[in-house]
Amino acid sequence: MSDSKNIKIFLNYWLGPLIFIWLSWSIYQQIKQQPDLPDAWLHIRQSLQGNNAWKFTVAVLLMVVNWGLEALKWRELLLPLHRISGWQALKAILAGVAFAVNTPNRIGEYGGRVLYLPEGKRLQAVSLTLVGSFSQLLVTLWLGTIGLWLFYLGYMGLNLPEYWQSNLLWIRLLCLLLTIICLLLMLIYLRISWWVRLLEKLPGVEKWGKALLVIDHLPVRILLRVFGWSLMRYGVFVIQYILLLQCFEVTGSLWVAGWMVAIQFLVLAIIPTIALAELGIRGKLALELFGWISANQLGVITATVSIWLVNLIVPAIAGSLLIIRVRVFGSRRPKEN
Structure with missing residues (x-):
């Protein structure tokens, strides 16, 4: 038996369990180090016995909708x-989450997803991801x-601290800059094939030609549908967060809470971080933002911890369990579509 075949056998039958052990230990260690978890967990247990318990249950059930929409989006992108x-x-999505929790900006998500695809199509799938x-x-x-x-125009009806009032000019400039960036990025997204062709002309990019070719052939209708799935998934995020903020009696205002979550x-999208380390950043940011509408700091932290557990940790654990049975190499080379 050749060495390469031995390596393939090892990777197929032992890599999955080894990755599962590593991910499980890493997730456990990171969770154990979170300072706000004990108080938040106690608050969660108390809230589950109150009148708002159904809101927590709905938020948890929406986790399935959240990742189900992401799976539909992934499937849509893979069609070509x-x-x-x-x-x-x-x-594939859950496996990606399991890898993502330990990598900067969740870059490991790409490697986790492509494990469920044939060997000859994994590199191209990364570009689709x-x-x-x-x-x-x-x-x-x-x-x-x-x-x-x-927020800047005052449509949220917030009583802002004086130091924020003195910085409204900078907030306006930031709003204008972000609007321009959004318009430019939308143009790039809808005309992504143009940018791929330009990129292919750069020196040293030729070897990635096959991986980029699948993006070049993506129709605009698929891009628009994928954008629609992303918008729906975002809506689920916001609904989950609002339900948890109401469950823990932070605020009853849907309008203000929804836009605060958006901000x-x-x-969080701008700040580079590791997914498992996000909780501390999320907590501090949530306390600053929701502190303008509520003095219930424990409720803010508990809602933040809950959304982190529900949308990241639980799917990561499920994904790590699924990885146990992953086969890195197939028994034969798959046919190209």
Whole structure:
């Protein structure tokens, strides 16, 4: 038996369990180090016994909708390259989350997803994953910028601290800059094939030609549908957060809470971080933003911890379990579509 075959056998039958052990230990260590978890967990248990318990339940159930929409978006993007079932797409998404939690800006998500695709199509699938992430980022930037404009124009009815009042000019400039960036990025997204062709002309890019070719052939109708899936998924994010803010008695205002969440997502999209380390940043940012509408700091932290657990940690654990049975190499080379 050749050495290369031995390596393939090892990777196929042992890599999945080893990755599962590493991910499980890493997730456990990171969760254990979060300072706000004990108080938040106690608050969650208390709230589950009150009248608002159904809101927490709905927020948890929406987790399935959230990642289901992402699976549909992923499946849509793969259509020009490879057809997969909805279940396979969901497994790939969850595996991507499992890898994402330990990598800067969740870059490991790309490697996790492509494990469920044939060997010959994985590199191209990474480029499609980037398009999907770009689409979600666009939605986050657009809605966050709109929220910032509403904040600047006073449509949220907030009593801002004096130091914010003195910085309104800078906020206006930031709003204008973000609006220009959003318009430019939208143009790039809808005409992404043009930019790919320009990129292919650069020296040293030729070797990535096959990976970029699949983006070059993406129709605008697919890009628009993917943008629609991203918008729907964003809506689920916001609904989850609002339900949790109401569950923990932070605020009853849907309008203000929704746009505050949009601004928070905008800031989180700009700040580079590791997914498991996001909780501290999320908590501090949430306390600053929601502190303008509520003095319930424990409720703000608990809602932040809950959304982190529901939308990231639980799917990551599920994804790490699924990775156990992943086969890195197939028994034969797949046919190209």
